[in-house]
Amino acid sequence: MQMLDIVHRRRREGKDTIMLCAGQPTTGAPGAVLEAAEASLHASTLGYTEVVGDRDLRETVASWHSSTYGVETSADNVVITTGSSGGFVASFLAVLDHGDTVALSCPGYPAYRNILESLGARVVDLVCDESTRFQPTAAMLDALPVEDKPKAVIVTSPGNPSGTIIDPAELERIARWCEDNGAVLISDEDYHGMSFGRPLATARQFSDRAIVVGTLSKYYSMTGWRIGWLILPDELLTPVENLQASLALCAPAISQVAGRAAFSAAARAELDGHITHYAAARRALLEELPKIGFTRFAEPDGGLYFWLDVSDVTDDSEAWCHELVDAIGVAFAPGIDFDPVHGHQWVRLSLCAPEDQTREACRRLGAYLGR
Template sequence: MVLKIGRGAEAPPFLVMDVIAAANARAAALAAGMPPETPPGTTGPDGGRVIRLEVGQPGTGAPRGAAEAAIRALQGGAPLGYTEAFGLPSLRARIAAHYGTKYGLDVPPGRIAVTFGASGAFPLAFLAAFDPGDRVAMAAPYYPPYANILTALGMRPVLLPCDAATRFQPTLAMLERLDPLPDGLIVASPCNPAGTMLTPDELADIARWCDRNGVRLVSDEIYHGLSYGRPEATAAASSPSAVVVNSFSKYFSMTGWRIGWMVLPEELCRPVECLAQNLFISAPHLSQVAAEAAFDCAPELEANVARYRRNRDLLLAELPAAGFDRLSPADGAFYLWADVSALTGDSVEFCARLLAEADIAATPGVDFDSGRGGRFLRLSYCGPEADIAAVPGRLRRWLGR
């Protein structure tokens, strides 16, 4: 008898995870002194150590104050059991206070949901806001799990092709041309993979358009705090119906702690709470304790941002001479979206060679745009400064420039 496989298993892979696995294997082989066959002179100046540009994970760990709060909680002897499904009241209050301090916005703690990372927030938001068959629009290129989670849940991604002319962001004119209108829209500012941002006015216009037209807006704001001279705005300031997703993974440098949050419209609070109770019970108690303390670690966190800015500025200045001369402006986050069509039309093969021959791990653009991504790479610059500084030289040697 052949057993059925559920339609959720049809979700496409998140290819960056495969790149991570390949980079780990390459690094392990190099560390063992048994590198695969590599053309002479193409490894890095430090003997071929893999430089990791493939994953959006800060090279730093949790801020010291957050780690120390977790240690105190572990040593205190109290059981770190389940919390309420929406999280510790003290953490929710601290997140609400953050909206007042950063955005001048009064958000009641009752509208805050602490989640199992932003990755845990998206299925909760999608299940509460949409039905199977609903159409949800997003700019392309896009963060792959948006479309993959929607697909697994029986919803339909609607891709809006964007390019350098729109700074890889959707425009109000694009949305107004859609017929029929979608049931939802996902925006991200700063976005992954291009690192570009909507202006506060552009975000406000889109949020109000969605609210007027019955289109549920999901605003991914997980890269807030990581911007370089451009102002950040939250969709919650412009629309009472928007769902805002944020995380402690990026600015707060707490990826492995799996802790995030949502700002929910009133009508979705109880539906999301019921879903969270059943799907996740609660976010990890220890991570919530650490996350609350992370709000008091601004000097350390801002030092991280300054490092990302230096990495960004170095790559923007030096990559063109290495053959990477068509780069997104990188307003925020820690990514460059590189048009490498002058070098390849197959970003998967190009990234495989880049790893095998130059010991640089990068993510092929097809992960973010299946139609046009063969001409693009995503480069993450949140790693150690010494690694980032070595990248242009390796690329020049590899490409013979």
């Protein structure tokens, strides 16, 4: 977010800057959502919705989830939250006690760790590299010493920052491990819909004890509308509803009403078009980075990111990102945010910029490094 501030400041000062640091689509909400939002302004009072969310939206999410993955998901198990971020807070509070251990992949999305630590949970890192395509495995969970056995396991597929997708068979093994070991599997499926070809499974295909987390922020291109959802096992419905009643009252009403239109055929056709732009940016990075000497990275299967090893040019990714934005007007996200162990030698690039800007960023980087 600091890099984002720098980019905005530079742009205000008229300095040309290519933004490869942000984790959000540059596109807006689909047209069908905008029309529904306009209509809803006049059609209802937009007061509080039900605490667990507008029934129609819950039905829509449930039927999308059922038909996409061939599972039976009931609207009764869906809770609408203020972005998936709101869902994490509610589900962590519902599942964990102070001092409980949670296993996370490293590298991973930094907010899990920040929220968990602020709630007094203990984080155990599942250190991942290319040998498992930067994703955790059931074998890693098995290998944890007894004092680190987790109460919950969080998986993210497609990953942030890696963009890699967990193989459905491995997700099944992780789900089985969690059931066998009394741990709650929390599956962050925020980047579903964004695959460049690999199959994406939902954790609910393998366990109805798992918590599935979803959002309108990524594939649906509606970050600021703040709508996410949890698909919960029966035993967590009342605790989460009670927590939601105190934490949020409800997610934004206009976004809930209009958000339903994001699942329509017209909206999906528009949204699928965005994936071709991310795929083009991915291809540009896969072609250009090796030419300038960067050959170690996580090859993204989906999502919005490209995780790149920069250890031959820096040991301090944060300082290096600041240096680059000043020197060549290219903004990357420092890896240290995502990986406290090795992240000082990695950066995260975003696939959201247009292909020509992505290639230009690589050209500037190569010229700066004399390569």
